[in-house]
Amino acid sequence: MASTVAIDKAAPTRNVKYGSMSRDRTWALRWSYFFLTLFAIFSLVPPIYMLITSLKTSAEISAATNPWWVFHPTLSNYVGLLTSNQFLTFFRNSAFVSIFVVTITMLISVPAAFALARMRFWGSATLATGVFLTYLIPDTLLFLPLFKMFAVFGDWTGIQLINRWYVLLIVYPTLTVPFCTWIMIGYFASIPKELDEAAIIDGASWFQTLTRIFIPVAMPGLIAATIFAFTVSWAQFLYPLVFTTSTDQLVLPVGIITSLIKGDVFNWGQIMTGALLGAAPPLIIYAFLMDYYIAGLTAGATKG
Amino acid sequence: MADVTLRKVIKRYDDVEAVRGIDLDIADHEFVVLVGPSGCGKSTTLRMIAGLEDITDGDIMIGGDVVNDVPPKDRDIAMVFQNYALYPHMTVAENMSFGLRLKRYPKAEIKTRIDEAARMLDIVELVDRKPKQLSGGQRSRWAAPLFETPRFFCSTSRCPTSTPSSGSRCGSKSRRCTRRSAPRPFT
Numbered sequence: 446m447a448s449t450v451a452i453d454k455a456a457p458t459r460n461v462k463y464g465s466m467s468r469d470r471t472w473a474l475r476w477s478y479f480f481l482t483l484f485a486i487f488s489l490v491p492p493i494y495m496l497i498t499s500l501k502t503s504a505e506i507s508a509a510t511n512p513w514w515v516f517h518p519t520l521s522n523y524v525g526l527l528t529s530n531q532f533l534t535f536f537r538n539s540a541f542v543s544i545f546v547v548t549i550t551m552l553i554s555v556p557a558a559f560a561l562a563r564m565r566f567w568g569s570a571t572l573a574t575g576v577f578l579t580y581l582i583p584d585t586l587l588f589l590p591l592f593k594m595f596a597v598f599g600d601w602t603g604i605q606l607i608n609r610w611y612v613l614l615i616v617y618p619t620l621t622v623p624f625c626t627w628i629m630i631g632y633f634a635s636i637p638k639e640l641d642e643a644a645i646i647d648g649a650s651w652f653q654t655l656t657r658i659f660i661p662v663a664m665p666g667l668i669a670a671t672i673f674a675f676t677v678s679w680a681q682f683l684y685p686l687v688f689t690t691s692t693d694q695l696v697l698p699v700g701i702i703t704s705l706i707k708g709d710v711f712n713w714g715q716i717m718t719g720a721l722l723g724a725a726p727p728l729i730i731y732a733f734l735m736d737y738y739i740a741g742l743t744a745g746a747t748k749g
Numbered sequence: 750m751a752d753v754t755l756r757k758v759i760k761r762y763d764d765v766e767a768v769r770g771i772d773l774d775i776a777d778h779e780f781v782v783l784v785g786p787s788g789c790g791k792s793t794t795l796r797m798i799a800g801l802e803d804i805t806d807g808d809i810m811i812g813g814d815v816v817n818d819v820p821p822k823d824r825d826i827a828m829v830f831q832n833y834a835l836y837p838h839m840t841v842a843e844n845m846s847f848g849l850r851l852k853r854y855p856k857a858e859i860k861t862r863i864d865e866a867a868r869m870l871d872i873v874e875l876v877d878r879k880p881k882q883l884s885g886g887q888r889s890r891w892a893a894p895l896f897e898t899p900r901f902f903c904s905t906s907r908c909p910t911s912t913p914s915s916g917s918r919c920g921s922k923s924r925r926c927t928r929r930s931a932p933r934p935f936t
Contacts, residue, residue, distance in 0.1 A: 639834035642801050647848035648822035657847070661838040 492724070499523070499718040506713050522718040532719065534693055535700030538610045539679060540726070542696055545614050546678040547671055550621040554670065557622075558629030559655045563641060573630055580623035588687045591616060595688070610694045613685060617678045624677075625670040632666030633659055668734050679727055697723045751812030752777045753798060758807035760793050767793045770807065799828050835880040835888065842867075842876040 498506060500518045510516065526532045560566075561573045595606045606612040636659060644654045660667065685699045692704060701719040705712045753775040760768040768790040775781050783791045796802040798809060800821035808815050816824050836844050845866060846859045854862075867873045875887060 637834065639830040640836065643828070643830060643834040643836075644847075645801070645821050646799060646826065646828050648851045649847075653851060657851075658836060662836070664838075 492721070495717045495721045498713060499721050501714055503712065503714055522714040523722075526715055526718050526722065531692060531700070531704055535695055535697045535704075536722075538695060538700075539697040539723070542610060542613045542617070543675055543678045545611075546617040546621060547674045549614065549618050550625050550674040551667075551671065553618065554622050554625040554629055555660065555667070556655065558626045558633055559651075559659060561626070562630045562633035564651070573627075576623050577627050579619075580627065584620065584683050587619070588683060591684075592687060607688055608690050608694055610689060610696065612688050613678075613681075613696070616684050616688065617681060620681070621674040621677050625674055628670045628673070629663065629666055632663040636662055672731060672734060675730060676727055679723075752779075754808075754810040755794070755798070756808040756810070758794070758797060758809060759805045760790070760797060760802060761805040768797070795828070799826050800824050837880050840877050840879055841872065841883075844880070845876075 494512075497513060497515055499522050500515045500520070502517065502519055502521065505515075505517060557576070561569050561576070592607070595612060599605045599607060606615070640658060640662070641654050644658050649657065680698065681696075682698045685696045689695050689699065692700070695703065697719070701716060701723065705716045705719065753773075755771050755773040757770045757772060758768060759766070759770050771790075771794060773781075773794075783794065785791055793802060797804050798811075800816070800819065804817060809817055811824060811826075836847065839847065842863050845863050849859045849862065863876065864873075867876050872887065875883060880888060
């Protein structure tokens with residue numbers, strides 16, 4: 446509103462209220478801080494509750510005391526989990542699966558996005574939309590046919606995929622590849638056409654244009670896609686619950702609930718500890734990549 | 750270094766005729782300027798010479814050879830784009846040497862050529878900066894990859910007309926470059 450008034454050349458004599466801009470801004474800031482605080486509280490309460498509970502003994506958790514305070518802090522839950530081979534196996538499986546899935550996803554979606562964004566071939570636009578549509582099919586709908594598929598595949602070839610952690614390396618990319626490809630198409634499309642034309646004149650092949658120009662220029666997008674792929678494969682619950690059952694094949698989210706809930710006995714202390722420890726790697730990776738992400742965005746933005 | 754000849758070159762997009770049969774002879778070392786209202790096909794003509802656009806009909810010859818189906822990299826041309834098209838993640842020196850590095854020139858030779866070009870363009874102190882750290886004028890000064898000694902040099906940049914000072918600079922640079930290497934049509 447204020448800016449419209451300021452550039453209204455048809456009415457130069459009108460009494461423009463200077464300062465209304467900053468008043469608007471002040472209120473906008475107040476409102477944003479209000480909602481940001483609200484949202485921060487909303488999203489921080491569960492992890493804080495997890496932390497508090499993880500420091501309690503089972504006796505204290507079940508006692509009817511103030512749940513928001515630790516009266517006898519103990520690290521026994523942490524010691525218990527970190528010394529249990531089972532938990533470390535879950536952790537290792539999760540790490541393997543996530544790292545491999547991120548690698549596979551990037552190896553597929555980056556070249557795919559490059560081809561769909563830049564090499565205009567017959568049906569490329571339809572294909573790009575199709576890639577995104579596959580992402581819209583929910584995993585709750587897909588796990589049954591996928592299970593059947595792996596079972597039949599096992600019968601035919603004798604290669605047993607069900608109840609092996611590496612079956613997830615085939616399943617997870619169905620979730621991560623479409624979305625990452627879509628993100629990367631957007632990033633690649635925003636790179637000016639002249640840049641690849643310049644590369645073509647410089648004598649670069651398609652592959653060199655991708656690796657020497659597009660990937661470095663689209664690094665922030667690449668990192669966003671990596672974070673997404675990692676988060677999805679680290680936190681995925683339904684597929685590992687369906688496809689893996691033996692304790693040595695389980696990943697963290699499924700492992701925690703199957704090994705720490707025995708019948709109707711919930712070992713809350715260790716469940717919370719496990720959830721907290723499980724949430725740590727994405728947080729650490731995110732914090733680390735965030736710096737890089739911002740650095741990539743602002744590099745060279747200032748003069749001198 | 751070569752002369753460039755266009756014979757009845759036509760460019761048609763679906764139902765729009767962008768270039769309607771242009772005949773053009775550019776002699777070796779000649780400095781040519783294409784002038785015209787926007788949309789009249791200046792850039793398209795240059796892009797066809799560079800090989801970035803296929804031609805619908807006619808012939809383009811560089812040094813006497815028909816290059817209609819020769820890919821851009823084998824035409825041995827250099828081109829400056831209207832918005833310079835600098836690689837944002839590389840320094841000035843890396844930008845300048847990208848083509849040479851792709852062609853696997855020895856490192857020592859790349860360095861000599863870059864140093865020479867930087868001196869000629871008066872940008873020695875800028876070679877370690879990235880495009881964003883340069884002013885518009887500084888960008889236009891080195892956007893021209895003069896050190897590659899191409900057979901032919903296209904520029905769609907408007908640098909000769911942008912400001913009087915950079916105009917004279919660029920003009921003299923172009924003339925120097927013309928003497929040194931290749932014919933060079935501007936639009």
